[in-house]
Amino acid sequence: MSEIRLLLSYVGPYRRDAALGALFVALETSLELLIPMLMASIIDEGIASGDVAVIMRQGAIMLALALLSLVLGLGYARFASRLATGLGARLRQAEYEKIQAFAFGNLDRYQTSSLVTRMTTDITVIQNAISSGFRPMVRGPVLLIMGLAYASIMSAELAVVFFCTMPLLGVLLGLITWRAAPLYRDLQVSMDHLNNVVQEDVTAVRAVKAYVRGPHECDVFAGVNGELARTSTKTFSTAVLNLPAFQLVMYTTTVLVLAVGGHMVATGALGVGTLTGFMSYVLQIMNSLMMISNVFLLLTRALTSIRRVRDVLGEVPELASPADGEALTDVPDGSVEFRDVSFKYSAAAEEDVLEHVSLRVPSGATVGVLGSTGSGKSSLVQLIARLYDATDGAVLVGGHDVRAYDLASLRDAVGVVLQKNVLFTGTVAENLRWGDADATDEELLEACRLACADEFLDRIGGLAGDLGQGGAGVSGGQKQRLCIARTLLKRPRVLIFDDSTSAVDMATEAKIRANLASIPGVTTIIIAQRITSVMDADEIFVLDDGRVHAHGTHAELLANDSIYQEIYASQMEHAEDGAHAGAAASADERAASSVDVEEGGERRG
Ligand SMILES: Nc1ncnc2c1ncn2[C@@H]1O[C@H](COP(=O)(O)OP(=O)(O)OP(=O)(O)O)[C@@H](O)[C@H]1O
Numbered sequence: 001m002s003e004i005r006l007l008l009s010y011v012g013p014y015r016r017d018a019a020l021g022a023l024f025v026a027l028e029t030s031l032e033l034l035i036p037m038l039m040a041s042i043i044d045e046g047i048a049s050g051d052v053a054v055i056m057r058q059g060a061i062m063l064a065l066a067l068l069s070l071v072l073g074l075g076y077a078r079f080a081s082r083l084a085t086g087l088g089a090r091l092r093q094a095e096y097e098k099i100q101a102f103a104f105g106n107l108d109r110y111q112t113s114s115l116v117t118r119m120t121t122d123i124t125v126i127q128n129a130i131s132s133g134f135r136p137m138v139r140g141p142v143l144l145i146m147g148l149a150y151a152s153i154m155s156a157e158l159a160v161v162f163f164c165t166m167p168l169l170g171v172l173l174g175l176i177t178w179r180a181a182p183l184y185r186d187l188q189v190s191m192d193h194l195n196n197v198v199q200e201d202v203t204a205v206r207a208v209k210a211y212v213r214g215p216h217e218c219d220v221f222a223g224v225n226g227e228l229a230r231t232s233t234k235t236f237s238t239a240v241l242n243l244p245a246f247q248l249v250m251y252t253t254t255v256l257v258l259a260v261g262g263h264m265v266a267t268g269a270l271g272v273g274t275l276t277g278f279m280s281y282v283l284q285i286m287n288s289l290m291m292i293s294n295v296f297l298l299l300t301r302a303l304t305s306i307r308r309v310r311d312v313l314g315e316v317p318e319l320a321s322p323a324d325g326e327a328l329t330d331v332p333d334g335s336v337e338f339r340d341v342s343f344k345y346s347a348a349a350e351e352d353v354l355e356h357v358s359l360r361v362p363s364g365a366t367v368g369v370l371g372s373t374g375s376g377k378s379s380l381v382q383l384i385a386r387l388y389d390a391t392d393g394a395v396l397v398g399g400h401d402v403r404a405y406d407l408a409s410l411r412d413a414v415g416v417v418l419q420k421n422v423l424f425t426g427t428v429a430e431n432l433r434w435g436d437a438d439a440t441d442e443e444l445l446e447a448c449r450l451a452c453a454d455e456f457l458d459r460i461g462g463l464a465g466d467l468g469q470g471g472a473g474v475s476g477g478q479k480q481r482l483c484i485a486r487t488l489l490k491r492p493r494v495l496i497f498d499d500s501t502s503a504v505d506m507a508t509e510a511k512i513r514a515n516l517a518s519i520p521g522v523t524t525i526i527i528a529q530r531i532t533s534v535m536d537a538d539e540i541f542v543l544d545d546g547r548v549h550a551h552g553t554h555a556e557l558l559a560n561d562s563i564y565q566e567i568y569a570s571q572m573e574h575a576e577d578g579a580h581a582g583a584a585a586s587a588d589e590r591a592a593s594s595v596d597v598e599e600g601g602e603r604r605g
Pocket residue numbers: 108345353371372373374375376377378379380419
């Protein structure tokens with residue numbers, strides 16, 4: 001089974017613990033199985049004939065065996081817990097490292113919550129299966145085989161009774177396990193749904209409050225919570241049938257063994273002690289079957305989790321650097337070229353997001369990219385930093401195909417300020433040093449100055465100021481400026497701004513653009529919604545439905561391109577309307593917009 005092979009491949013340094021744990025349980029069980037024999041001998045040879053010496057000797061052996069079992073049990077517990085926690089930690093680490101190696105394309109295939117569940121709940125299920133299942137997994141078969149052997153040696157005639165009833169228990173437990181197994185898979189899926197809702201809502205709790213969607217989201221949660229409760233009830237009420245099935249067969253067997261055995265004792269064919277010892281074996285054998293069935297259920301649940309972990313570990317990163325020694329590590333200049341590039345996010349998608357795009361940006365130039373929502377602007381620039389690979393055609397940076405570069409070298413040379421800016425828990429300086437781990441405080445401050453983040457730095461506590469979880473302590477515009485500063489610290493040859501000044505006021509945005517223009521030799525690509533953000537660029541590309549519709553300077557496009565003229569006209573019209581409306585804005589409107597400011601966390605910088 002590939003799932004078990006996967007687990008074994010991660011046991012690594014805990015192999016010794018696994019082997020010793022199994023050995024200790026097997027020894028402990030074997031010792032335990034001698035107890036009924038000793039008991040039978042105490043009753044038949046000691047008590048029946050009043051031989052105190054036999055009672056004392058056998059009693060002392062029993063005591064020694066009990067103590068030895070205790071030591072073996074303690075040893076087993078230590079080895080098993082080391083194995084379970086060690087294996088769990090290794091699997092979690094491997095998953096985490098794999099996810100770090102994922103390309104954007106791999107990430108598109110998983111929901112974040114599902115990845116979280118695969119690293120937490122699923123690993124816990126595997127750990128529990130090992131810590132609770134390891135002992136019965138070894139003990140069950142040992143008890144079964146040795147118990148059957150000892151019982152048959154004690155009385156072959158009586159053994160016939162449970163050779164008849166045991167298959168019945170086997171069939172009953174098998175049926176229950178077979179019914180419960182798929183339910184465990186459903187249980188894990190329900191858990192995923194619940195985690196997904198919790199993760200999405202907690203992440204976006206400000207938006208939920210701002211849109212007064214609390215009651216609706218509570219209903220959504222109640223739905224997935226109810227689904228999980230229903231699946232759990234169904235699963236566990238099936239699995240719990242094990243116990244009554246076990247009891248039914250056990251009591252039937254006990255009655256039959258006592259009836260046949262009692263008759264044998266009455267006729268003198270069997271000693272009372274032998275019958276008592278035999279009954280102990282009956283219980284142990286029945287117990288072993290129960291253990292084996294419980295192990296199956298535990299394993300069934302764990303197998304579902306192992307498969308989910310295996311999916312992550314088996315995922316092949318869609319992007320990789322060329323083989324060692326073949327990758328280019330130096331990006332000679334900041335030129336960018338698209339040669340007949342087409343792109344779609346998944347092979348199964350019917351339509352291309354970019355179609356036959358060809359363009360050239362000379363090193364050091366500043367270009368703008370405009371286009372309606374969904375026209376493919378973000379997709380276009382993501383290909384430059386090789387966040388995705390072109391489906392057809394080639395993207396060149398510094399005159400070389402991006403696929404020829406070492407990924408880290410390329411991404412160091414191509415700085416992208418993504419549309420969705422992310423800051424991390426920690427200080428301003430810690431966040432900025434993502435761009436350059438060795439940057440001095442002076443270099444950090446200079447980057448802040450270029451990104452106009454110096455204007456508010458004092459207010460948030462300077463470089464040592466704490467940004468809070470996910471940068472919750474700064475406004476949208478401040479976040480954008482810190483993200484720009486962070487990217488500048490990489491000193492890239494190509495700088496890409498994906499709508500990354502949308503929350504910054506126009507005067508500050510113009511100042512940032514002027515500061516950036518003062519950095520020599522850097523190619524700047526600006527995606528923007530506002531024409532004013534790109535009108536000074538050396539060249540502007542207008543995208544329409546994944547194609548380059550037109551390109552040229554602001555003046556050329558204004559003179560010749562219908563889409564550009566349309567965008568220009570609508571933005572000028574809005575600007576004028578805005579000016580008038582701004583003057584007449586009522587106190588009510590201002591109060592309404594404050595909801596977004598306070599609750600939505602969308603404050604403007
Ligand atoms: N990760 C993704 N997986 C699948 N499709 C995607 C993904 N990201 C974007 N798309 C699709 O690709 C198309 C282009 O999206 P893209 O984000 O490039 O547009 P855009 O011009 O940057 O839009 P906007 O101005 O709204 O940011 C859209 O139809 C979008 O639905």
